[in-house]
Each structure stands twice: as C-alpha cells, then as structure tokens.
Amino acid sequence: MSGLMGFLMTMLAQDVGFAAPKGGAGTLAQALARRAEHAGARIELSSPVAGITVRGGRATGVRLADGTTRRARRAVIVDVSAPALYRELLPGDAVPAGVLARMDRFTWDPSTVKLNLLLTGPMPWRAARAREAAVVHAGLSHTELVRWHADIASGKVPERAFCLVGQTTTTDPTRSPAGTESLWAYTHVPLVEAGKDEEAVARSLVTVEAMFDELAPGWRDLEQGRWLQTPTTLQEADPNLVHGAVGAGTSQLFQQGPWRPLTGLGGPFTHVAGLYLASAGTHPGGGVHGGAGFNAAKAALWGANRWSRPLSRATSRAQLLLQRPLPRF
The missing domain is CATH 3.50.50 (FAD/NAD(P)-binding domain)
Structure with missing residues (x-):
C-alpha cells in the first residue's frame, strides 16, 4: 500500500510541481511566525x-x-x-x-546518519538527469532495497548504502555561491543508543562514500567542506530525535x-x-x-x-x- 504513495507523488509533481522555499526550510517557519504574529499571536523562544x-x-x-x-x-x-x-x-x-x-x-524508526557536503562544483553524477534533480534516490535497485531493509531490521549495518541525496543549490541558487553545490545525503543504520554509535556511523560513512565513488566519480576532488550528523548529535540538537530516529x-x-x-x-x-x-x-x-x-x-x-x-x-x-x-x- 505504501507503494501507492509513489504514484501519488508523481501525479502531484506533474500537476503542481514540488515547491521549495527560497533560502531553505527555515524560511517556512519564519513565514508562519510572521503570519501568526500578524493575527495576534505571541511567540516566546x-x-x-x-x-x-x-x-x-x-x-x-x-x-x-x-x-x-x-x-x-x-x-x-x-x-x-x-x-x-x-x-x-x-x-x-x-x-x-x-x-x-x-x-x-x-x-522507534532506524537511526539516521547525514552527511552534508560543500562542493566547488556540481555533483558529477554519471547519470546526466541526476544532475538536474533536487533530490536523488541513490545507491540500490528496488530489489536490493529488500536486503538493505532486512539488514537494518536484523541489526546489521548494510554493506552497500542507499541514500536520499539533496542538491540544495541546484534547487535554490541562493544556498551557496554561484558554481558550487550544497549537498546532503542521509541513510539509516540499525537503532543505536546515542553516545554508542561510533562504529555504526564509521561503517555507514564508508558505504556512503563508496556509493558516491561508483555513481559520481571525481566528487572527492570537489569537496570543500563537510559536516557529519550522527544519531548522537541529532539527539543532542533535538531531544525528540531519540537515537537519531527522525x-x-x-x-x-x-x-x-x-x-x-x-x-x-x-x-x-x-x-x-x-x-x-x-x-x-x-x-x-x-x-x-x-x-x-x-x-x-x-x-x-x-x-x-x-x-x-x-x-x-x-x-x-x-x-x-x-x-x-x-x-x-
């Protein structure tokens, strides 16, 4: 039944497209706050x-x-x-x-590992159409996803990564200087307790980088900076993200x-x-x-x-x- 959502999203994309807020998702919260205050709300931070x-x-x-x-x-x-x-x-x-x-x-849902990259140029995907996409589902075929899910459910870090990859500058040119790319990729690992995730994160990061090597050779030469978010740091940033479950x-x-x-x-x-x-x-x-x-x-x-x-x-x-x-x- 969940597969039907893929068809629904495809139809929505064809009909109305997928809007992205200029300046990042934070601008949505700021717009909501301004609207609420205009209506008489008081916001206390x-x-x-x-x-x-x-x-x-x-x-x-x-x-x-x-x-x-x-x-x-x-x-x-x-x-x-x-x-x-x-x-x-x-x-x-x-x-x-x-x-x-x-x-x-x-x-809880599985823990999350998210790699944020600043690249000096567009991601050099081998698939040309991927270079135009706001979000890329990368790494595995639909049949290989079965094994990936099974590994996570049984407490194993998958040997091959499946990632959602967001190309924010491709979507919104204001997100980083012209000619560069601000990119994030996240994947899942078995549920691990915050503070005890070092081994799972390290193994997962290796698989993510290997996936990029296969699908976008030369990306390492473009890397200018990175920020890694782990189950521990996600929970520290927001206590509701227990064990990095988003x-x-x-x-x-x-x-x-x-x-x-x-x-x-x-x-x-x-x-x-x-x-x-x-x-x-x-x-x-x-x-x-x-x-x-x-x-x-x-x-x-x-x-x-x-x-x-x-x-x-x-x-x-x-x-x-x-x-x-x-x-x-």
Whole structure:
C-alpha cells in the first residue's frame, strides 16, 4: 500500500510541481511566525516547558522551566515525541498505566546518519538527469532495497548504502555561491543508543562514500567542506530525535493510523481533554511534512467551538477507555 504513495507523488509533481522555499526550510517557519504574529499571536523562544498542568482531566496550561506558568483557556498543542509527552510532560497521576505500558512497547524508526557536503562544483553524477534533480534516490535497485531493509531490521549495518541525496543549490541558487553545490545525503543504520554509535556511523560513512565513488566519480576532488550528523548529535540538537530516529517512531502498520502512537482513535486526540499531539508521532507520520500539525490545529479549533465541546470531551473519554486497560497482547 505504501507503494501507492509513489504514484501519488508523481501525479502531484506533474500537476503542481514540488515547491521549495527560497533560502531553505527555515524560511517556512519564519513565514508562519510572521503570519501568526500578524493575527495576534505571541511567540516566546528560549522558554523550555517543564510540564503540562492538568485539572479535572483537562489540560489547563503549561509550566515553564523557570517556574512560571502559562494558562490555556482553549487548548494545549504539543509538538514533541509521544514518549516525551506521556512520560515527561504530563503529571504522573494523569497518565493511566495502560498508556505507560504501551509507551514501553513504542518502536522507534532506524537511526539516521547525514552527511552534508560543500562542493566547488556540481555533483558529477554519471547519470546526466541526476544532475538536474533536487533530490536523488541513490545507491540500490528496488530489489536490493529488500536486503538493505532486512539488514537494518536484523541489526546489521548494510554493506552497500542507499541514500536520499539533496542538491540544495541546484534547487535554490541562493544556498551557496554561484558554481558550487550544497549537498546532503542521509541513510539509516540499525537503532543505536546515542553516545554508542561510533562504529555504526564509521561503517555507514564508508558505504556512503563508496556509493558516491561508483555513481559520481571525481566528487572527492570537489569537496570543500563537510559536516557529519550522527544519531548522537541529532539527539543532542533535538531531544525528540531519540537515537537519531527522525520519523518520530516506526511507520510499520502496527504503529500507523489508529495505532499511532498507541491504540486509540488515531490523529492528534489524547485522553486528556484540550490536549493535542501535533508531532509526526501521530497520523500521518513524518513522511507527510506538516500533515500532523495541520490535523492538530484543526482538531484544536474544532474542540474550542462551543457546539462541539461535548463531542470533544466524549472523544477524550473514548481515548481514555481505549488506553486505560493494560495491553492484552
């Protein structure tokens, strides 16, 4: 079924194309912030949230690390991993034992290794069409991908690399000086604990460089600088990227749809009224960029309407009934 998404993306590309924000993805966040502030929102940065306050089964606000609180009259929308929400932010007495048991069984996606390169010229791909592409899927055929996935699932670093390669200057000439290329490539390794990933990263990096040698001979002569992101540094930069898992949890069927992040009604709804999970830990996951946050915003607006509040409370109670019992299998 996931293969159908390839056809869908192809049709979208033919119909509307794939837009890329000039200046990088960060400009999207800046545009959203400007729009929110124009509508009256107040954005506070460098204000870590230590916990969510709950009263009578409803989220009433957040408690900051400095001890101050922020009251929420309508909703609290949380963009963190599911384990962070249920194990760290919510009070212990507000999380049923069934939810905690399901978090014990929560499955992360594989760890990520990302190599960022600054090249003095375009990537010398042997395939001429690859030189024009914004993103290249490189390294393996569709049949070889089966073995690559099997190796990762069985805890082995694949002997050959499969990478997504982004050519950002090809897409957006403002990303690096004229005639150069800003390029990234990422691949996956078996889930490794942050701080203990040196061997897996080193072996994976060798396979990535060998893949480039085969598909773009001469790239080493163009390298001007590099920045390697490992599972450890990814988690250090964002604690939600546990073990460098960038998908907020596996997207295998048992943790997708109504089972993402745990058995329930699916989507952003939680067992706490007025509390919505907006991260890729909810449906549709990390592959549909912005989809989970969009769903959470719609749910929060719906739940804040007077006419829909009884149904919103009923939804939270239904979540509680589904998640309170301990898992039976």
